[in-house]
Amino acid sequence: MNVFRQSHKQLSIFTTAGYPTIDSLYAQLQMLEQKGIDFIEVGIPFSDPMADGPVIQETSSIAIKNGMHIDLIFDQLSEIKCPLPIVLMGYLNPVLQYGIDRFLERCKQQHIASLILPDMSLDIYKRFYEQTFLSYNITPSFLITPITSDERIKETAEVCRDSFVYLVSNNATTGSTGNLNLDQKRIQEIKNVCGETPLFIGFGIRSSRDLTIVHEHADGAIIGSAFLKAVAQNETEDFITKLRPNLPSFQQ
């Protein structure tokens, strides 16, 4: 069963593990669960996050300074016992250093729902890692953009049939501050190409208006930088409430 395939429109929040303090994940996950968030992406901090804008770069370096690392993330998750699906997001290098098998083994123990490793491209995955991932029964999710060809979207959706396809709202690093400019016709086309595979949209999404547009066409939205900004200002609950005032009843 694919936990990302739901009858209602979903909302996922990304947070960097270890930010702003080493054990912030405990309270954050609890709050997000109470607020009716559908699943949570937990970011593994990396020193050189190539696809990320200033907000996630900053939260990552603070988390590293705080001493966050992969083992600690798994340990915290296992204590928190969050009932929501957890997706881990990070860059390939810390995972390779940890050891792919060791990492996937812990993901399996922890019932991690999926993984997003933006610098592990689909081609690299297929050539080097697919067999290993499948042997642990873990399916990563892959990024596409509005200009990805339909053929490649189809290939991505096929690989992600037990996870989801992550559509980057526009071709830019995370947390871009320009107006979200979603080409709704293109999103609908992409949704159709994805078929049964759930489609989530992220990068640059920050308001309830954005969310409404995303929900019109896709299965859900993923919010990262905007949430982390709210974390910095200690306004996370407000942020989520304003985003979807009718939560948690939304799901019922």
Add this chain to the structure above:
Amino acid sequence: MESITITHTQPDDLGFYGNFGGAFVPELLRPNIEELSSAYAKCNQDSSFQDSFVQLLKDYVGRPTSLYFSQKLSSKYGCSVFLKREDLNHTGAHKINNALGQILLAKRMGKTHIVAETGAGQHGVATATACALMDMKCIVFMGEKDIQRQAPNVQRMQFLGAEVVPATSGSKTLKDATNEAIRYWINHPQAYYLIGSVVGPHPYPMIVADFQSIISAEIKLQLKEKTGYELPTKIVACVGGGSNAAGAFYHFYSKDQVELIAVEASGKGIDSGASAATSALGSPGVLHGSMTLLMQDHHGQVIEPHSISAGLDYPGIGPLHAHSISTGRTKAVYVSDNEALMAAKELTLLEGIIPALESAHALAALDKMTLTNEDVVVVNLSGRGDKDIETYTQLI
């Protein structure tokens, strides 16, 4: 034999040199990389492109650079020592070879806007020069710390019309400038990213090595002309990312009798915690879009290296070098800050040539090699030392 040549200078279909290389990039960069790959493949086959490159190298850069027989170093080491004088290039280093090759490629692709990263500023100056020549807008990312350390090169870039943008993330040095340049390229796909070394995602390491291969092509011809020898016995070049070494080794990878010696900066000593000896301290990892040898902690976070030479303090190494060193084709030698300073002083006083600190590492390696009177050694003198004069006068 043939297959060895191919694996060292031409990677496989996914950009791998053995276990190293590839394009570990987010999907957002895929269109940029595909556009670059197909444009480069076209230019590579196009004789008019190659002709304009060669013409520029000749008339604008001043190539061929001389292969200078150093009588005094030869006497000292009891063998024949030649210096490949890349310091005589316009802008004072080998970096201009690649900058011009890529700017011609950018022009063919219809680009009007260049982004680059720089550490010490040598590649930034070469790029700003090429942009001035070709009327391109030029943006150079440079670590905030490097901007302070390398003020004269910042002024040169600005005088050449480039915009120098401080990289304020992470450790505020070359690796962060590279991250920023890549992010800029993601956010401005219409720009051309002009990378300065044989690093980054495929096809960059291949493109940069190809454009620098002129160095070894000339060495081969000039050596034959001067000595009658077909091949040197040893070639020595310093390696940060490794573009001058890639160029100096390029046409000799397939000649097994030629020893290839890559000189890395050991800084204050390999085990001092302040070193840039990537091949000794690094382990396989992914940075800036390729799998390579990487200085990292056991959590996979990238370590900021140290070398007195701002051109050698990169935490990775070009994937072709990672491959070549790990298969034993290239031998790595390590030279400390002090050894490099002494070698710079020696060459200056013996020959009246002030080498760049980077190139001084290659010179210092001669002292660590077993040499006989049969040896014909070529040291790639990758750049001139004007930029390092303050360090030299303060520390020597």
